[in-house]
Amino acid sequence: MSVTAHKGAAETTTPDFRARVGPTLAMLGPLVMILALMAFMGVVEPARYFRTSNWNIILLDAALFMPLAMAMTFVITQRGIDLSIGSVAALTAILMGFLIKDSGYPAWVAVLLAIAIGGVFGLINGLVITRLRVPDLIGTLAMDLVYRGIALVIAKGTVLSRFPDLITGIGRGNLPGFLTVPFVIGIVTFGVGYLVLNRTWFGRYSIAIGSNPEAAAMTGVPVDRYRVYAYVLMGAMAGLAGVMLAGKLNAIQATSAPFVNLHVIAAVVVGGTSLFGGRASMIGSLAGVLLLSMMINALVTLRIEFFWQSVASGAVIISAVAFYTWLQKKDRDGSKSLAAALRTPENVKTLRFAGWLFGALVVLLIIGFVLAGEPVPSG
Numbered sequence: 052m053s054v055t056a057h058k059g060a061a062e063t064t065t066p067d068f069r070a071r072v073g074p075t076l077a078m079l080g081p082l083v084m085i086l087a088l089m090a091f092m093g094v095v096e097p098a099r100y101f102r103t104s105n106w107n108i109i110l111l112d113a114a115l116f117m118p119l120a121m122a123m124t125f126v127i128t129q130r131g132i133d134l135s136i137g138s139v140a141a142l143t144a145i146l147m148g149f150l151i152k153d154s155g156y157p158a159w160v161a162v163l164l165a166i167a168i169g170g171v172f173g174l175i176n177g178l179v180i181t182r183l184r185v186p187d188l189i190g191t192l193a194m195d196l197v198y199r200g201i202a203l204v205i206a207k208g209t210v211l212s213r214f215p216d217l218i219t220g221i222g223r224g225n226l227p228g229f230l231t232v233p234f235v236i237g238i239v240t241f242g243v244g245y246l247v248l249n250r251t252w253f254g255r256y257s258i259a260i261g262s263n264p265e266a267a268a269m270t271g272v273p274v275d276r277y278r279v280y281a282y283v284l285m286g287a288m289a290g291l292a293g294v295m296l297a298g299k300l301n302a303i304q305a306t307s308a309p310f311v312n313l314h315v316i317a318a319v320v321v322g323g324t325s326l327f328g329g330r331a332s333m334i335g336s337l338a339g340v341l342l343l344s345m346m347i348n349a350l351v352t353l354r355i356e357f358f359w360q361s362v363a364s365g366a367v368i369i370s371a372v373a374f375y376t377w378l379q380k381k382d383r384d385g386s387k388s389l390a391a392a393l394r395t396p397e398n399v400k401t402l403r404f405a406g407w408l409f410g411a412l413v414v415l416l417i418i419g420f421v422l423a424g425e426p427v428p429s430g
Contacts, residue, residue, distance in 0.1 A: 081321050081338035084367075085345060092349050100352050103229070110234045111223065113344035115295050117237025119315040120322075120336045121244035122288040125253075125281045127319055129260045130328030133282065134191040135176060136289040137311035138198035143169045144293035144303040145202050147218075148211035158215040166290040172198060173286020177279030195312075202305035212302035222298020233295050237340075240288065245333040253280065254331075261328025318343050321367060343367070 092100040099105065119136055126133050147165035150156040156164070172194075179190045224232035248254035256277045259267040268274045292311070297303040320326055321342060322335030346367065350360045 080323065081335060081342045084321075085338065085342050088342070088345055088349060092352070096349075096352050100349060105348065105352070107229070107231065109341075109344050109348045111231055111299070112348065113340050114231065114233035114237040115292060115299065116311070116315055116318060116340050116344070117234075117337070118240040118288040118291050118295075119285075119311065120318045120340050121240045121333065122281075122285040123315050123319045124244065124248070124322075124324050124331050124333055124336045125257050126285050127261075127316070127324050127326060128248075128257045128328060128331040129278055129281055130264070131180070131187045131278065131281065132191060132316070133173075133176065133285050134188070134312045135172070135195035135198055136285065136292070136315065137308040138195045138202060139169055139172045139286055139289035140293035140296060140311060141303065141305060141307040142172070142198045142202040142205075142293070143290040144297040144307070145206050145211060145305060147294060148214070148297065148303055149205070151215065151218075152211065158217040162217070162221070162294050165294050166287050169290020169293065170283050170287035173283040173289070174279065176286065177282035180282070181275040181278055199305070206305040208305075210302055210304045211297075214297060214301055218294065218298040219301050220298065222295045222300070224298075233299065236291075236295070240291075241333060241337050248331060248333050253277065257281065258329055258331060261325075261330070263329075314343060317367065 119140075123133065123136075143165040146168055147161045150161040150164060151158060176191055176194050179185050179194065180187055183190070185193075220232055221236065222233060226232060226235065248257070256267070256272050259270075259272060260274050260277060264274050293303070293308070296308060300307075318339035319336045320339070322337070322339030323332040324330060324336060346363060347360055350363060355363075
């Protein structure tokens with residue numbers, strides 16, 4: 052009798068325990084990869100990689116993606132996706148530049164208008180998806196073409212440059228000590244996003260919508276309205292990122308930020324937010340942003356060409372998605388032991404394939420070193 056009661060208590064507390072440690076486990080992946088990357092670079096290029104100026108570069112690069120990753124966490128949690136954020140960032144920055152240079156608006160007014168205009172573009176995306184019932188992938192991809200086309204028409208091939216000090220301060224300003232202005236902006240946006248996700252109805256509804264939209268609607272959650280809210284937030288953060296990009300480069304053009312969407316989606320997914328919705332980790336998204344920035348910086352430090360950086364980024368995305376998909380399958384199958392789950396025939400085949408894939412990527416990177424004329428680092 053007591054044994055049965057003990058088993059029942061264990062079964063009752065296990066879901067609560069998993070719910071508590073779930074967000075922590077989600078960010079373990081990127082944290083482990085960050086530590087592994089730091090250990091590798093500590094052996095190969097410790098002097099160049101760990102100097103203070105290089106870490107300033109890493110944090111400055113990561114800061115641009117932090118507001119975007121925060122908002123994308125909500126979008127993906129709701130089973131959505133936004134492929135238009137790069138063109139929205141470029142278009143809002145161009146509009147900000149014309150407001151300052153041609154219309155004489157004060158810089159702070161132009162910054163606020165750029166963020167607001169980005170929110171309007173996000174509202175358009177949300178309405179296309181919820182009112183016209185266009186799938187998120189197709190709808191935002193189509194709107195990406197629209198926004199990029201408008202940017203090209205407005206800019207007419209010109210490069211807007213030499214922005215006021217307020218803009219350059221937002222994009223690359225320094226604070227006393229180690230921090231920069233854009234990094235502080237990025238951390239603040241993540242802090243707000245963490246509170247919204249874990250302490251407000253918007254966060255709870257986002258998770259509920261991603262877990263089961265039909266069930267959420269049946270319980271009275273206005274699903275379409277909250278999906279629009281997520282895209283408005285995404286557009287506003289894209290507008291902020293456009294301002295930060297213009298300030299960082301002190302210039303902007305219509306073709307700026309071409310691959311921002313893939314980088315942001317990769318960071319969020321690597322951080323443990325499920326592409327299938329219903330699971331989010333704001334701290335994990337922050338860790339994902341830092342991981343990708345550190346990885347790209349490491350590849351630059353090792354003098355690997357840009358195209359090989361793309362190969363490495365794609366490999367990280369595939370690995371992360373495959374790992375979290377496997378974790379979800381393990382939970383659905385009710386596996387009690389991680390070691391036991393790894394020993395199943397299906398997972399043995401998967402691990403063997405992953406090993407071959409990793410080996411092939413290592414060989415490709417070595418070939419890249421050789422073709423680039425750079426010595427392969429020892430160790």
